[in-house]
Amino acid sequence: xxxxxxxxxxxxxxxxxxxxxxxxxxxxxxxxxxxxxxxxxxxxxxxxxxxxxxxxxxxxxxxxxxxxxxxxxxxxxxxxxxxxxxxxxxxxxxxxxxxxxxxxxxxxxxxxxxxxxxxxxxxxxxxxxxxxxxxxxxxxxxxxxxxxxxxxxxxxxxxxxxxxxxxxxxxxxxxxxxxxxxxxxxxxxxxxxxxxxxxxxxxxxxxxxxxxxxxxxxxxxxxxxxxxxxxxxxxxxxxxxxxxxxxxxxxxxxxxxxxxxxxxxxxxxxxxxxxxxxxxxxxxxxxxxxxxxxxxxxxxxxxxxxxxxxxxxxxxxxxxxxxxxxxxxxxxxxxxxxxxxxxxxxxxxxxxxxxxxxxxxxxxxxxxxxxxxxxxxxxxxxxxxxxxxxxxxxxxxxxxxxxxxxxxxxxxxxxxx
Amino acid sequence: xxxxxxxxxxxxxxxxxxxxxxxxxxxxxxxxxxxxxxxxxxxxxxxxxxxxxxxxxxxxxxxxxxxxxxxxxxxxxxxxxxxxxxxxxxxxxxxxxxxxxxxxxxxxxxxxxxxxxxxxxxxxxxxxxxxxxxxxxxxxxxxxxxxxxxxxxxxxxxxxxxxxxxxxxxxxxxxxxxxxxxxxxxxxxxxxxxxxxxxxxxxxxxxxxxxxxxxxxxxxxxxxxxxxxxxxxxxxxxxxxxxxxxxxxxxxxxxxxxxxxxxxxxxxxxxxxxxxxxxxxxxxxxxxxxxxxxxxxxxxxxxxxxxxxxxxxxxxxxxxxxxxxxxxxxxxxxxxxxxxxxxxxxxxxxxxxxxxxxxxxxxxxxxxxxxxxxxxxxxxxxxxxxxxxxxxxxxxxxxxxxxxxxxxxxxxxxxxx
DNA sequence: TAAACTTTGTAAAGATTATTAACAAATTTA
DNA sequence: TAAATTTGTTAATAATCTTTACAAAGTTTA
Numbered sequence: 001x002x003x004x005x006x007x008x009x010x011x012x013x014x015x016x017x018x019x020x021x022x023x024x025x026x027x028x029x030x031x032x033x034x035x036x037x038x039x040x041x042x043x044x045x046x047x048x049x050x051x052x053x054x055x056x057x058x059x060x061x062x063x064x065x066x067x068x069x070x071x072x073x074x075x076x077x078x079x080x081x082x083x084x085x086x087x088x089x090x091x092x093x094x095x096x097x098x099x100x101x102x103x104x105x106x107x108x109x110x111x112x113x114x115x116x117x118x119x120x121x122x123x124x125x126x127x128x129x130x131x132x133x134x135x136x137x138x139x140x141x142x143x144x145x146x147x148x149x150x151x152x153x154x155x156x157x158x159x160x161x162x163x164x165x166x167x168x169x170x171x172x173x174x175x176x177x178x179x180x181x182x183x184x185x186x187x188x189x190x191x192x193x194x195x196x197x198x199x200x201x202x203x204x205x206x207x208x209x210x211x212x213x214x215x216x217x218x219x220x221x222x223x224x225x226x227x228x229x230x231x232x233x234x235x236x237x238x239x240x241x242x243x244x245x246x247x248x249x250x251x252x253x254x255x256x257x258x259x260x261x262x263x264x265x266x267x268x269x270x271x272x273x274x275x276x277x278x279x280x281x282x283x284x285x286x287x288x289x290x291x292x293x294x295x296x297x298x299x300x301x302x303x304x305x306x307x308x309x310x311x312x313x314x315x316x317x318x319x320x321x322x323x324x325x326x327x328x329x330x331x332x333x334x335x336x337x338x339x340x341x342x343x344x345x346x347x348x349x350x351x352x353x354x355x356x357x358x359x360x361x362x363x364x365x366x367x368x369x370x371x372x373x374x375x376x377x378x379x380x381x382x383x384x385x386x387x388x389x390x391x392x393x394x395x396x397x398x399x400x401x402x403x404x405x406x407x408x409x410x411x412x413x414x415x416x417x
Numbered sequence: 418x419x420x421x422x423x424x425x426x427x428x429x430x431x432x433x434x435x436x437x438x439x440x441x442x443x444x445x446x447x448x449x450x451x452x453x454x455x456x457x458x459x460x461x462x463x464x465x466x467x468x469x470x471x472x473x474x475x476x477x478x479x480x481x482x483x484x485x486x487x488x489x490x491x492x493x494x495x496x497x498x499x500x501x502x503x504x505x506x507x508x509x510x511x512x513x514x515x516x517x518x519x520x521x522x523x524x525x526x527x528x529x530x531x532x533x534x535x536x537x538x539x540x541x542x543x544x545x546x547x548x549x550x551x552x553x554x555x556x557x558x559x560x561x562x563x564x565x566x567x568x569x570x571x572x573x574x575x576x577x578x579x580x581x582x583x584x585x586x587x588x589x590x591x592x593x594x595x596x597x598x599x600x601x602x603x604x605x606x607x608x609x610x611x612x613x614x615x616x617x618x619x620x621x622x623x624x625x626x627x628x629x630x631x632x633x634x635x636x637x638x639x640x641x642x643x644x645x646x647x648x649x650x651x652x653x654x655x656x657x658x659x660x661x662x663x664x665x666x667x668x669x670x671x672x673x674x675x676x677x678x679x680x681x682x683x684x685x686x687x688x689x690x691x692x693x694x695x696x697x698x699x700x701x702x703x704x705x706x707x708x709x710x711x712x713x714x715x716x717x718x719x720x721x722x723x724x725x726x727x728x729x730x731x732x733x734x735x736x737x738x739x740x741x742x743x744x745x746x747x748x749x750x751x752x753x754x755x756x757x758x759x760x761x762x763x764x765x766x767x768x769x770x771x772x773x774x775x776x777x778x779x780x781x782x783x784x785x786x787x788x789x790x791x792x793x794x795x796x797x798x799x800x801x802x803x804x805x806x807x808x809x810x811x812x813x814x815x816x817x818x819x820x821x822x823x824x825x826x827x828x829x830x831x832x833x834x
Numbered sequence: 835t836a837a838a839c840t841t842t843g844t845a846a847a848g849a850t851t852a853t854t855a856a857c858a859a860a861t862t863t864a
Numbered sequence: 865t866a867a868a869t870t871t872g873t874t875a876a877t878a879a880t881c882t883t884t885a886c887a888a889a890g891t892t893t894a
Contacts, residue, residue, distance in 0.1 A: 025476045026451045028850045028881055034443040035852090052871055059442045061853055062872065083860095089870020090860040233674055247770065249666060256772020257650055260801055267769050274687055274762050277799040345691050352684050353664065353767050355673020382694040384677055445852055445879040452881090469842055478882050483844070500889095506841020507889040 035060060036068045037416055040077060043097045044122070048081060050092030069095065076101050077415060099124065102166040103158070104411055105207070106403030107147055108214060109172050111188040111241065114146055118154040118165070119404045121411070123224075127154035140183075140195045144204045151205060166411040168207045169403035170197065171214035173242065177259050181211045184259065185279055188242065208414075210406055214399050215262065216253050218362055218392070219246025221402030226394040227360050234358040235350060236392075237264070237343070239366030243286040249354070265290070270345050285346060289339045291365050294318040298335050305331065322368040340374035347375070351385040362392030452477060453485045454833055457494060460514045461539070465498060467509030486512065493518050494832060516541065519583040520575070521828055522624070523820030524564055525631060526589050528605040528658065531563055535571040535582070536821045538828070540641075544571035557600075557612045561621045568622060583828040585624045586820035587614065588631035590659065594676050598628045601676065602696055605659065625831075627823055631816050632679065633670050635779055635809070636663025638819030643811040644777050651775040652767060653809075654681070654760070656783030660703040666771070682707070687762050702763060706756045708782050711735040715752050722748065739785040757791035764792070768802040779809030 024030075035058075042057045043049065049057075054065045072078040081094040099122040108115045118127040129150040137146060147170070155162050174186025181198020185191075201209045219236035222228040228236070228248065236246040245262035247254040254261050266283025268274055277283065287293050298321050299314050307313060316324075324332035347359055361372050369391055376389040394401055441447075452475075459474045460466065466474075471482045489495040494515050501511040516539040525532045535544040546567040554563060564587070572579050591603025598615020602608075618626045636653035639645040645653070645665065653663040662679035664671040671678050683700025685691055694700065704710050715738050716731050724730060733741075741749035764776055778789050786808055793806040811818055 025455065026448045026881090028445065028448065028852085028879090031443045031445065031448065031851055031880095038442065050871075055871095063854090063874085064852060066872070067851090086861050087870070088862050089868085090872075092871060245770070249671060250669075252667075254666060254771065257774035257804070258772055258801065261770065261772040263772075263801070264769050266802065267766055268685070268687060268762060270685060270691055271688075274765070277765070277802055279800050345685060348691070348694070349684055349766055350770050352681050353662070353678065353770055354671065355675050355678040355680075357674035383696050384675065384680070385683065385694055387674070443852085445850090445881090448851095448880055467842075472842095479843070480845085480883090481881055484880090503890050504841070505891050506839085507843075509842060 032068070032071070033416060035064065036071055039065065039068050040072060040097070040412075040416065043072075043078065043095070047122075048084075048094045048096040050084060050094055052092055075415070097121065100160075102164050102411065103155075103160060104404055104407035105151060105154070105165050105168040106217075106400045106407065107150075107168065107170040108217070108399040108403070109143060109170065109189065110214075111173060114143065114150065115400060116147065116150040116154060117400045117404065118151075118158055119408075121166075121408065123404055123408055125404070126158040126160075129154050129157075138190050140192060140197060140200060144197075144200050147201060148204050151207075162205070162207070165205075165207050166414070167210070167407040168201070168205070169210040169212060169217070169407045169410075170201065171212055171217040171399045171403055172197065173214050175258075175260050175263070176211050176213045178210065178212055178255060181209065183211060187280070187282075208410065210410060212253075212403070212406065213244075213246075213259075213262075215244040215363075216246040216255075217400075217402035217406070218394075218398035219248045219360070219402065220253060220405050221394050221398035221400070222360050222362070222392060223248055223251075224401060224405040226398060226401070227390040227392060228358055231358045233354070234356050234360060235347075235354070235387075236360045236362055236398075237347070237366060238363035239289060239291070239343075239361065239371075240363035241291050242282075243290045243363075245350075247354070264346060264350070267346055267349070269342055285342070289342050289365075291318045294321065294335060294339055294365065297338050298331070301331050301334055318365045319368055322365075322370050325370050336370055336374050340371055340378055343371070344375050344378035347379060347387065347389075348382065348385045351387055355385070356387050358388045358390060360390050360392055362395075362398055364396075367392040367395060449485065449488070450833060452481065453488055456482065456485050457489060457514070457829075457833065460489075460495065460512070464539075465501075465511045465513040467501060467511055469509055492832070514539065517577075519581050519828065520572075520577060521821055521824035522568060522571070522582055522585040523634075523817040523824065524567075524585065524587040525634070525816040525820070526560060526587065526606065527631075528590060531560065531567065532817060533564065533567040533571060534817045534821065535568075535575055536825075538583075538825065540821055540825055542821075543575040543577075546571050546574075555607050557609060557614060557617060561614075561617050564618060565621050568624075579622070579624070582622075582624050583831070584627070584824040585618070585622070586627040586629060586634070586824045586827075587618065588629055588634040588816045588820055589614065590631050592675075592677050592680070593628050593630045595627065595629055595672060598626065600628065604697070604699075625827065627827060629670075629820070629823065630661075630663075630676075630679075632661040632780075633663040633672075634817075634819035634823070635811075635815035636665045636777070636819065637670060637822050638811050638815035638817070639777050639779070639809060640665055640668075641818060641822040643815060643818070644807040644809055645775055648775045650771070651773050651777060652764075652771070652804075653777045653779055654764070654783060655780035656706060656708075656760075656778065656788075657780035658708050659699075660707045660780075662767075664771070681763060681767070684763055684766070686759055702759070706759050706782075708735045711738065711752060711756055711782065714755050715748070718748050718751055735782045736785055739782075739787050742787050753787055753791050757788055757795055760788070761792050761795035764796060764804070764806075765799065765802045768804055772802070773804050775805045775807060777807050777809055779812075779815055781813075784809045784812060 051065050055062050077098055078095050079098045083091040084094040099120040103118055106117045113132045115130040117125050119125045151162055172183045172186055173188045175184040183192050183195040183197050197211045198209050215238045228234045232251045234248050238244050243265040245264045247262045265286035266277050267285040269284045269288050272284050295318055321332050321335050325336045372389055372391040379386040468482050468486055472479050495512050496515045498511040500508040516537040520535055523534045530549045532547040534542050536542045568579055589600045589603055590605045592601040600609050600612040600614050614628045615626050632655045645651045649668045651665050655661050660682040662681045664679045682703035683694050684702040686701045686705050689701050712735055738749050738752050742753045789806055789808040796803040809815055
């Protein structure tokens with residue numbers, strides 16, 4: 001006979017209160033899991049160290065550390081390096097995290113090329129691979145095959161096997177549902193539309209895969225080992241052909257209800273009337289300070305002057321124009337000011353909402369130091385809503401580093417299951 | 418002799434990976450804490466229930482539940498209600514969370530009045546108190562005394578003592594440092610400036626106190642038992658004399674690096690040039706669609722018409738104007754459209770950054786259903802950046818409910834220490 | 835009405851994990 | 865060479881949870 005209860009809300013439920021860990025019924029065996037996980041984390045940070053070190057770091061007793069390390073060794077997560085140097089007593093047995101137990105892969109699908117890296121479990125890059133797309137190769141199916149090829153090549157280069165790749169993160173230039181692994185829309189990829197990339201890749205490669213927006217990955221990368229390291233709340237603004245932002249809050253990416261947080265290419269530009277937002281056509285902000293917008297402004301200013309080599313100059317790309325400004329070019333400086341002003345206004349509005357500690361400027365155009373300087377100077381006029389402005393320190397590697405970071409986190413969760 | 422280690426990073430350190438609870442070295446005694454906490458949470462949700470129910474809800478074994486409940490009873494957190502009805506066997510002993518073990522207080526410091534509520538540990542309001550400020554009473558010191566008076570009165574009304582008040586949350590109309598409990602600036606309170614309100618109140622009342630921004634509290638309230646219940650990512654926009662927003666992300670408030678997240682009164686308004694931001698003077702957005710801005714627009718439109726009772730009409734307040742629009746008043750409808758358009762533009766820009774699931778409109782002016790409808794209609798033109806728009810369901814009670822919610826969370830954490 | 839069945843709750847025994855205390859091992863220092 | 869220091873393990877003890885057994889108190893059924 002059944003009991004009379006109807007609703008079974010188990011421990012999971014969770015209110016808005018975080019309080020203690022308490023999420024599941026805790027049994028004694030959970031202690032071991034928790035402590036092993038904590039010790040592994042300490043071990044990864046303090047690369048080669050002794051058990052005695054771990055005792056000091058963790059606050060656990062020596063026998064507990066001993067048994068936990070034995071457990072981790074049985075999972076092949078810890079390597080014994082033999083004796084270290086004595087400091088006045090019995091020499092310690094040095095151990096370290098077994099970084100070659102597995103590998104993770106990072107992929108960046110760009111508009112024109114595919115880039116990949118392979119890293120060990122310390123995040124050390126052990127192989128790279130890149131290729132230009134031919135027109136045919138930009139279909140989702142072809143991209144999957146290419147990625148699989150790249151994986152095999154990289155694994156060979158690093159003298160390992162694809163089977164040892166524990167996780168892969170792929171960045172795509174479009175709105176992406178990370179939960180389902182579907183690229184919802186990517187105008188720069190021949191209009192990819194609702195492409196179930198994760199499923200396709202997992203079927204092709206057999207590797208657990210995460211699909212993310214490329215700008216979001218760049219934000220993660222800058223947080224991991226770039227300009228935003230140690231900063232838990234920041235915005236990463238990517239200016240290139242497209243314009244977008246990665247929103248990093250409380251140490252994690254913020255995706256939004258429809259996975260479109262950070263789509264600031266459509267943000268309003270001071271002086272321009274708002275229009276209805278459509279996925280297919282680029283937004284005001286992108287048209288104004290995306291690479292093409294900046295080049296258009298350059299040509300507009302150029303047309304009003306008489307220049308001997310106007311036709312040559314008109315062909316310059318955005319970064320080249322900014323370079324001219326560094327050398328004191330008057331017209332180029334005007335272009336920088338134009339972009340910085342629009343960008344600063346945009347940052348102010350975002351800062352009024354989120355009040356970030358730092359804004360990182362990245363992307364082909366955005367990471368130019370001249371733009372960074374000018375923007376920060378404009379922001380300084382305000383009494384508030386003036387975050388620090390830093391340029392990306394990882395440059396074009398940011399996405400790939402971010403991919404590695406996410407894959408490391410994902411694989412870590414699975415190492416001790 | 419010291420060891421050679423220099424940096425002691427204990428378990429706390431935490432990467433960006435949440436993984437398992439693992440934050441501290443776990444000992445067997447932690448299990449009891451975790452399980453007791455979880456059981457208490459279940460008990461609060463399933464008000465009167467038996468231990469057998471808790472066994473089913475929690476997944477723990479019967480002896481464990483028995484001993485944990487005994488532990489909670491020893492802390493006076495659980496009441497025994499005697500036998501319940503049998504369902505074909507031995508009748509259950511019904512128990513419930515002891516909601517009267519303590520109380521929490523919520524306070525709203527407004528521009529003209531002070532409002533307070535007292536609630537039991539179920540969040541049930543057991544007493545209320547409010548008073549209009551005299552001009553003299555708006556100094557920080559006087560407000561503290563008033564609050565203490567209100568507390569004593571409420572405790573008497575509820576036949577309890579101030580000593581049983583476990584926590585208090587105070588909302589102030591200004592930028593507030595929640596960590597330090599300092600009101601950084603509150604223009605509407607005779608320019609309160611860096612007022613250490615928490616310290617003052619804790620000294621005055623002896624009660625652990627949290628100080629928050631009033632709009633943030635309203636957002637928490639709407640999440641707890643209002644229009645945003647069950648929504649983990651939303652914006653609460655308060656339109657009244659002032660204009661501000663509460664940013665609620667991943668189930669928690671977002672404060673920003675300088676505690677000024679959500680200060681959208683200074684956000685840009687389409688068609689108006691940006692000026693430098695100053696704390697002292699109200700921002701563009703507030704001037705446009707704050708109560709005063711709406712009334713100014715109303716008078717501007719009125720002046721262009723010939724109305725018999727123009728002087729009467731010119732005195733209307735914003736909500737009254739909106740009421741006229743409901744009855745089909747042409748001019749009033751224009752005012753609603755004016756405000757809705759500016760508000761919608763603002764929401765679009767915020768949504769491009771955060772992509773919230775819901776936007777709640779609140780405050781004296783904002784909660785008007787006519788404004789809500791018009792705004793959502795304008796947003797519907799977009800293909801994206803169109804969150805649901807709902808009006809506040811708690812109205813003027815939102816702040817106080819939010820205060821109760823935060824104090825409950827704070828006291829909960831301390832009940833089992 | 836009595837026996838059988840249900841449901842609730844506790845008590846005792848067994849399992850897991852942690853800690854403390856004692857001790858063994860290996861090296862430096864006096 | 866003996867004492868001190870540092871590292872690491874083994875054995876005993878403590879805390880918690882689970883399973884098993886059982887007592888208590890009702891309802892259902894023959």
